[in-house]
Amino acid sequence: MNNILKLMRPYQYVKNIFIFAPLLFSFNFDDNAKIVTTLIIFILFSLLASSVYVLNDLMDIQEDKAHPTKKNRPLANGSVSIGVAKFLFVFLSAISLIGSFFISIELFYVLVAYFILNISYSLKLKHISIVDIFIIATGFVLRLFAGSVATDIHLSMWIIIITFLLAIFLALAKRRDDVLLSMSGAQTRKNIDGYNLEFVNAAMTLMSGVVVVSYILYTVSSEVIARVHTEYLFLTSFFVLLGIFRYMQITFVEQKSGSPSKIVLSDLFLQITLVLWVISFIVIVKMA
16 A cells, blocks of 8 residues: 555645645635635545556656666556556546546546646657646646636636746756756656756746746736735745745755655745745735
8 A cells, every 4th residue: 555655646746736826816715615625626636646647657667667766666666566557547537537527517627638638748748858848837737727617716817827937947947857867877768868957957047037027027917906905915026036046956056856846845944935925925915
């Protein structure tokens, strides 16, 4: 059971927190029904994500065996059989998709889109440089739509743009780790030939600036100021900038950008920054 849980990668569920973003940016923190619905969506999306991770590991068994850390994954080291993994893939995806259908047909469509996109990613698209990081970023945007459609919360263009840009930034950091492994002689995925350290460093620097500027523009937009009745939401940009700088420090100085989920779950500095950002966001909106 422990190895099956490892195969499901529950630590990756931290990415699905983006499902709660529409609720947060709707500035409606007292609707218990929508909070419960969002929690259910989070669970269903997490199960579907696990099925995708299982499929990805099934497709990458040989590559993972040659990877310095991925060789310890359950399928690569043989602790979980291929047959069990195939059953788990079908079981998890069926529960998630059927459950979403009974909640909302729109939610079902979003999860099907995520499912098809990630199957395509696992089979082919992850081997195409640049396309691979755009697919990852699109997956984060679909998380937003999952949290939006079933709760009937409108998504602004700002939240979609910022999420997409941030996801590209994180995906580039992950690819940087692959580039470093490739430079050390380790076998990595095929698409890494389309990246080098200079390109990834420049792209990450560009994306970090664009993310911060986009967030600031969001906080000072007339639309947002009219909705929250305050001009002080821009103050939360302090924590956004702090978080971006910390992540770049982890990437460029500590050279540990292989797994964004593990970084968020293990780095206390980043965790405190995220909590303070959420608190400051809610406090400013509540005081308006």
